[in-house]
Amino acid sequence: MRARALVFIVVLMCALGSAWPIASCRAAESAATVDEPALRAADWTAIKKVIAEQRNALKSGDAAKAFSYASPGIRNQFGDAATFIDMVRTMYSALLTARYTEFLEGAVIDGTVIQPLRLIDPDDTVRVALYIMERQHNGTWRIGGCRIAPSTVQAT
Numbered sequence: 001m002r003a004r005a006l007v008f009i010v011v012l013m014c015a016l017g018s019a020w021p022i023a024s025c026r027a028a029e030s031a032a033t034v035d036e037p038a039l040r041a042a043d044w045t046a047i048k049k050v051i052a053e054q055r056n057a058l059k060s061g062d063a064a065k066a067f068s069y070a071s072p073g074i075r076n077q078f079g080d081a082a083t084f085i086d087m088v089r090t091m092y093s094a095l096l097t098a099r100y101t102e103f104l105e106g107a108v109i110d111g112t113v114i115q116p117l118r119l120i121d122p123d124d125t126v127r128v129a130l131y132i133m134e135r136q137h138n139g140t141w142r143i144g145g146c147r148i149a150p151s152t153v154q155a156t
Contacts, residue, residue: 039108043141047115047133048103050141058088059096071134071142094119094127094148100155104128119148124155 039047050069057066066088067081078084088095098119106115113133120126127148134144 071144126151126153
């Protein structure tokens with residue numbers, strides 16, 4: 001898993017415009033696709049829709065709706081919608097304040113589905129939110145976690 005996670009990080013850094021040599025980026029992109037099960041295009045569309053709808057609910061202050069897109073594990077961890085939205089406002093404010101967002105290409109690493117979302121802050125700082133997605137027993141997708149990674153890129 002460590003090797004695949006490292007490959008994904010290299011690919012992500014390349015996507016963010018890091019100073020990685022171009023050859024390293026291309027090699028990492030090739031390695032990231034080896035032996036990983038592909039999700040259907042419909043899955044990636046559904047994943048992006050869940051993330052977008054949760055962000056919309058968060059931005060509009062609809063805690064209950066935003067909480068409904070979280071996985072059962074996340075819902076158990078935070079207990080209720082009010083606690084969840086307070087945590088997002090405190091620790092993930094970039095999700096709420098980004099002036100521009102763009103989905104990047106997702107990846108499956110050791111069975112973990114990761115959907116990156118580029119965030120551009122009002123001050124043109126670029127970040128990437130890495131969403132961990134979980135397919136539920138009924139086939140729907142829920143958000144199982146999110147980490148926001150910094151970038152060396154500045155938007156213009």
